[in-house]
Amino acid sequence: MLFLLLPLIAIFAQAFAEGVAIFWNNLSDEYTLAAIGLTLLVTALTIPVNLVFGVFLAWLVTRFEFPGRRLLQTLIDIPFAVSPVVAGLVYLLLYGSSGWVGSWLDGYDIQLMFAWPGIVLVTIFVTCPFVARELIPLMQAQGALEEEAAVTLGASGWTIFRRVTLPNIKWALLYGVILTNARAVGEFGAVSVVSGSIRGETNTLPLHVELLYQDYNTVGAFTAAALLALIALFTLAAKAGLEWRATRREQFR
Amino acid sequence: MSIRLTNIAKTFGRTKALEPLDLNIADGELVGLLGPSGSGKTTLLRIIAGLEQPDRASQGSIHFGERDVTQVHVRDRRIGFVFQHYALFRHMSVFDNVAFGLTALPRRERPSTGEIRTCVNRLLEMVRLEEFAKRYPAQLSGGQQQRVSLARAWHSNPTCYCWMSLLARWMPRCVRNSGAGCVICTTS
Numbered sequence: 001m002l003f004l005l006l007p008l009i010a011i012f013a014q015a016f017a018e019g020v021a022i023f024w025n026n027l028s029d030e031y032t033l034a035a036i037g038l039t040l041l042v043t044a045l046t047i048p049v050n051l052v053f054g055v056f057l058a059w060l061v062t063r064f065e066f067p068g069r070r071l072l073q074t075l076i077d078i079p080f081a082v083s084p085v086v087a088g089l090v091y092l093l094l095y096g097s098s099g100w101v102g103s104w105l106d107g108y109d110i111q112l113m114f115a116w117p118g119i120v121l122v123t124i125f126v127t128c129p130f131v132a133r134e135l136i137p138l139m140q141a142q143g144a145l146e147e148e149a150a151v152t153l154g155a156s157g158w159t160i161f162r163r164v165t166l167p168n169i170k171w172a173l174l175y176g177v178i179l180t181n182a183r184a185v186g187e188f189g190a191v192s193v194v195s196g197s198i199r200g201e202t203n204t205l206p207l208h209v210e211l212l213y214q215d216y217n218t219v220g221a222f223t224a225a226a227l228l229a230l231i232a233l234f235t236l237a238a239k240a241g242l243e244w245r246a247t248r249r250e251q252f253r
Numbered sequence: 254m255s256i257r258l259t260n261i262a263k264t265f266g267r268t269k270a271l272e273p274l275d276l277n278i279a280d281g282e283l284v285g286l287l288g289p290s291g292s293g294k295t296t297l298l299r300i301i302a303g304l305e306q307p308d309r310a311s312q313g314s315i316h317f318g319e320r321d322v323t324q325v326h327v328r329d330r331r332i333g334f335v336f337q338h339y340a341l342f343r344h345m346s347v348f349d350n351v352a353f354g355l356t357a358l359p360r361r362e363r364p365s366t367g368e369i370r371t372c373v374n375r376l377l378e379m380v381r382l383e384e385f386a387k388r389y390p391a392q393l394s395g396g397q398q399q400r401v402s403l404a405r406a407w408h409s410n411p412t413c414y415c416w417m418s419l420l421a422r423w424m425p426r427c428v429r430n431s432g433a434g435c436v437i438c439t440t441s
Contacts, residue, residue, distance in 0.1 A: 145340040152334040155357035
């Protein structure tokens, strides 16, 4: 436990090392605010995309039989297997202005790499398995019987999803979203490759921590780190809350 | 409504679940399928309901009366299906379970809330579960769940029932009250 708590305590201690006033100054510094803003933007775009994609993928894999189903299930895990830096490099290769897709986009004056769209793309990639991986085992264990009952009763596909499937998966879905959120906020490797770390423009919060530390602004770096640590703590609390709710429901069965 | 199956076969991968078979069920007839586990009874019922498709190779067909329903989707076949383990919607109350067939209708065709309530209450009375309307499936005994699943399948005046469990007590009442075409039971 000490190994987990000590670093956390150290982060907050260092952030407040020069007093609360300096802490607030660091927090409201324009580049820090820009970094926070960009992180929020990236997260706000990543979560809905991966929510829809993850649910769709889980639905496909658990409710239908088709050739290549098992392959698809394995492919979902690719972002986990690949090092984030490698993922970033692949995106640069594809979407950089001399890349396969990027050079075509360049003709339309669209720049994805070293700009916020590239960061969003790469974050979507590294977080895409979370929702699907939470849902697939659950939906496989629950089986399709309730959905089959619903279809014999005349319900349309959307009605079945909305009234039968969704209520049965909502806690796992929420958990997947929380994990996606945590990873999207904290992603460093892939983002660092594609962002170019342009202060005030393509700096996310984790990148900003690195920048400040390289500027020998230790307290500033720890201030930004404290913010990230706070988000991590909220994530843990939300996860614990969900698990508590889940066990409480089980007790009433 | 009579049911006519012609040349229906089903293979799962390399397992032959059903050899090509013909089956004729007259209007109002009550048919019981008996057989050991693995003999294909469930598969046959699921094919009738449309939850499985018969093998294309044998070019079988299914007729409800004069109507060829081989290509008709499950939801349009109007079969009252009672599953072996009831498959009740676990997060809905007994009332909402039984009402599902009505509340799932598109808005244009859906009866009013009052009409739905009357219909559901009548169904619950028929299976003697009026007091359990607000309970959830997990709070019911196996027999009670069975009755809920029967009431749920009963709602829409289906053309035919497929029961995957033996509800001996309810059979005569079902055939008498609902006016449904025919009833098929399977039991292992």
